[in-house]
Amino acid sequence: MRGYHRKNRALLHRAALMSAVAASAFAFAGPLSAQSKEPIKLGILTAFTGSDAISGRNGAIGVKMAVDEINKAGGILGRQLVIVQGDDQSDPTAAVNEARRLATQEKVELLFGPQSSQRTLAVLPVLNETKIAQIATSGSLDLTPQKGPYMFTVQSNAADQGYHMAHYVTDTLKAKTVGILTDNGAQALSGVAYIKKELEAGGAKVTGVQEFPFRSEDKTAQLLSLKSGNPEALIIWANTPEDLGVLLNNLSDIGWDDVPLAGPNATVMQASGAAKIADKALFEKVAGVAYRGWTYCPGDDVVNSPYVKFKERLKAANPDSYKDLLPAIVGYSYDGIMILKAAVEATGGTDPEKIRVWIENNADKVPTVSGPMKASAESHFLAGKEVMTPIVNPLNTNEQGLFMRADCK
Amino acid sequence: MWQEYAIILVRGIGLGSVYALIAMSFNIVKVSSGILNFAQGNMFVLGGMMAYGFVAFFGQPSLGVWILLIPVAAIVIAVLLTIQGYLTMLPLSYSDDQQSWLITTMAVSIIIGAILLLVQGPNALMVRSIFANIPVFGMRVPAPFLMAIGLALFWYVVLQWFLSKTLTGLAISALWQDPVAGRAAGLKVRRLQLLAFGISGLIVGSAGFVSAPIITLASDSAVAYVLNGFVALVIGGVASNTGALIAGPLVGVAAMLATFKLGGEFQGLVSMLILVTILLIRPEGIFGSTAARRV
């Protein structure tokens, strides 16, 4: 108990220290470091509180890490980056207010966030008007270049994840009957339609669809109901580690642990957390969808993988809290900032129009840790279908913490 | 087929027993002071987090240590709740505005949630049960489900005995019947009310600790427990522990059955419908007594 508190007090202290550092950086960075050159203000607009705080905070850590590295290397075009934070509270109203504050009061030139589609869609009118280049981590297919010309997103969307989950089940597992279980979150529910479509295309029949509330204590009823349809495989979309862990435990409790499971990107990220309450053996039949950068096949050069190097730097920068972080989210957020940085450098400024054109044509030239990213004038999803790939057993990582792809020979 | 229903029944009753425990903890405070403590949900979560804390510091405890830790957790939460009760009732003694508790208890709930968010972040804490799963009808059920049932029965018996057989308990019951008369009869009303807050802390503290492996321990999970506890309270009838003991499992089983037969998306809707139906048909609850006419 004491240890628990001590750890948290340490965390608190560090948080306080960090905000003090951020504040002083905010106050002094300009005159001190950039030698007469104005710093570039980068806004972070994510959920630090509310239901999406986990991914919001991890995203912010990725941005801070990228900014630290960029500033240490002399900034962008000789200008230091300064972070201004806004909390969207997982609430679209607050997101719009904070977007206005960052854009018109703080006058940020670049923006990271929001990380959920309904908030990204909400702030787009504000940011389109003020014309700010933006990296979001949202996955709604509504985020078209027409709606957000200066917005790019590094998050894989529900359709692409659904595509890989469905095809893993039909192509790799060769299952003919499939049950679908999702949490009642927006992303998972919107994914169901795509999953069904792809399953049908692959010749599989859906025997049942069930959902559970976020972080509910028990999913036995849902699983028993799905089990009555007797499917050969399950597609399970759970976004939190406790939901995944409870699900695996419940499956084992009702004696159904031999059924293979396919999960989304979240399954890959949350598996280690879920293993705190679920036995490792239960993950053997679990598959997930990962960014290519996180994966390997036997024989790859894993030691020099950019993602592995990135995780080492992340751990060095956050030694205490590293085990609570989701390096995957931190990673693609980091990538987003690096792409933005490359665009600013290449275009010689923060003109959003020039940045847009540059990223649409050159994103794949930026070295990223999550995998090769790419955009086009038609799609601003930097992590498209090709960037993602199914992996098997998210706990069975290699020495460097990489996941094994499902398509390895 | 019947095994599936049997297992749903067992787990539903187990989870429902948690709601029953929360409803009973609502009851004793309500009976003594008329206050419905919204912070009870977060106090319950704190009880569960203590289980996490013990494990994080000492590692998985042995059975003996674990049993000894239950009263420790209960007492810690009881102390917290007594302090909260004292603060909540402070303005009631000098103001004729008697509804400030509505805000203060909600505010305390928000404050605890905010502190949890600051201290431990948005992640949920996960506790592994020290007991093996128990085979029931060819399937397995985690032990905390069954222990929650046992704990609900234990607190029910203790409360019934306390409220009907001890002088202090009778005095607390008397406050519910007629607080003015109670004061006139020389009862130390404030002290009894604080005691009731403390007892409610013993209940939720022990409940949170024992059921830690099967509940969600996060900064924002308390609302669901307050709501489900309240549904159990209303269905059973305010002030009736017998009602709470029966209504809690009823709610748990109904929600699970709804999920099994209709789909998980109807789980929340079903408990809300039960609540509204009961309120419309029998507002005093199954075991509640009809309020007397006010003329």
Next chain:
Amino acid sequence: MNAKVSTSGDIAAAALAPSGRALPLLDRSARIQLVIGILILVVATIVPSALGQAYWIGIVNLAIIYVVASIFMGLLLVDAGQVSFGHGAVFGAAAYAVGIACGMHGLSFPVGIVFGVLAALVIGVLFALPALRVQWFYLGFVTLSAAMVFPQMLFAFNTLTNGINGISIPLPQLNAPILFGLSALSIMTLVLGIAAIATSAIFPKTLLGRRMRVASASPEAAQSLGISPGRMRFIAFMIASFGTGLAGVLYPPTVGFVSPNAFHLDMSILFFFAVIVGGKGQPLGTIAGVTLLYLLPNVFLAQLIEYRPLVYGTVAFLVMLLMPAGIVGGVVRWLTLRQKPQRMPALQFGHIVDSAQVSLPRPEGNAIEIKDVRKAFGSVVAINNVTLTVRRGEIHGLVGANGSGKTSLLNVLNGFSASDAGTVKVNGRDVTSLRAREVAKLGVGRTFQTPRIFEQLSAWDNVQIGLDAKLSSNPTLVSEHFVGSLRDILGPLRTESIPHGQRRLLEVIRVILTDADILLLDEPAAGLSPEERLAFAALLRDLRDKLGLTIIFVEHDLDLVARVADRVTVLESGTVIASGDVASVWNDPKVKPLFVSVRHA
């Protein structure tokens, strides 16, 4: 004095304005608060627009919209006594209707407003239905669960609402400056804000506002004044939904976007907190509440990020701990406490009925005929086959020990409880199955064992509600001069300053003012001094002789009964054991032994 609202009250009031000096519509505190509130809104709207700060324009508009929604939730809570923890759903429904109409189907904003208000009213009806059955925090929890389900429903009906992706509502023309640098949206918001604050200040002083407060404070008293508490609740929900709906329709142009997550539980809780933390029933309260609970953590301390919820909770907690009446309520209370304690001059009973009034001939016939009435509560028989007749223009005493069924009999008489058997006739008309407020409209007035003087109403309004319930447009029978001087006395008085002995009397006056010709008085003389009892006895006689009223009163003071009653009925265990003129009853051998106990009861 707000006489304009009621036609009947209008005539009555006009007929009796002897001393001329009408009471001001609003008391001093409400007037000052109203002025300050309007000033704050005007300045807050104009300054950011003048400086062209888009962020602050948006923040101020949103804050005013929240103030308006909170004000109408407060109206529901304070004036109608209805707890809604789910008001965000009403607000969200209006906002979403505008989103669907304007954002998805390209309709114009005025059309959107109509849809928005209609949607809010629909949710209002859904909330009002359980309110007819359950009250207080039970209702709070029902509305709370409705508010939790609301965003899920928005998602579930995604074909209609565009689901999780929400709806963009580009209404740039509303945000363009049109007048003094203000946009149409800012002007609409400001006007709505001022209207809402004015409503919150004036509404309690209207006929409807008074009736609502009576219905909320005591449904029984309301019914005895002919008011239907159910209808009052329903109207309250409709008014609150209408106002909140107007606030809700301004949300989409202010934010530019609607999505399910914007209208979750936190918004409802914010509205509720803003009302109580700011100060229930204070016109300035919600402005203070929204400033402290919304602007402080979300705008002034936006940089605090993770600490924001902690600030929110702590502010709410500390305010309620230190000022249980809320910020503005606390300040007002502190200021009034510094005023001198008020003393109410004793009312002169003798002046209630104009001394110039001549005695009327006693009317003919029976005012009340009770036949074989029986009423049981479970196994307890409260009234056992009671038969009783009261003649018109008679003072009839009801005596008996505690629990002998006196009050129960009054309750059956005026319709509070339905009898199990038997018939009740009032002025020859069968009222057995009528409800209390219907009986009241037949001219049966009623007072209560514990006087129903409401602190939610001003001192004079406690009497005014009698005039509100006036049954005819005839000039009142009560002395005009007395009413005028009573208004002068009560006008500046705080309700809590009315001494308890006077409260019963005010209640009697209130009932007389309704034009009731049958008065049911439940222990009207309790708490009066011996001298006051004498005056009271004279008053009862005046009411009978000069106004021709019929009076039935429950009384323990047998001397008083003997002094004024024409006839007496003695009840024991729900049964009439004697009934007739005072002398014969007093000498009845069945009654005599009871006297000892009755006298000492």
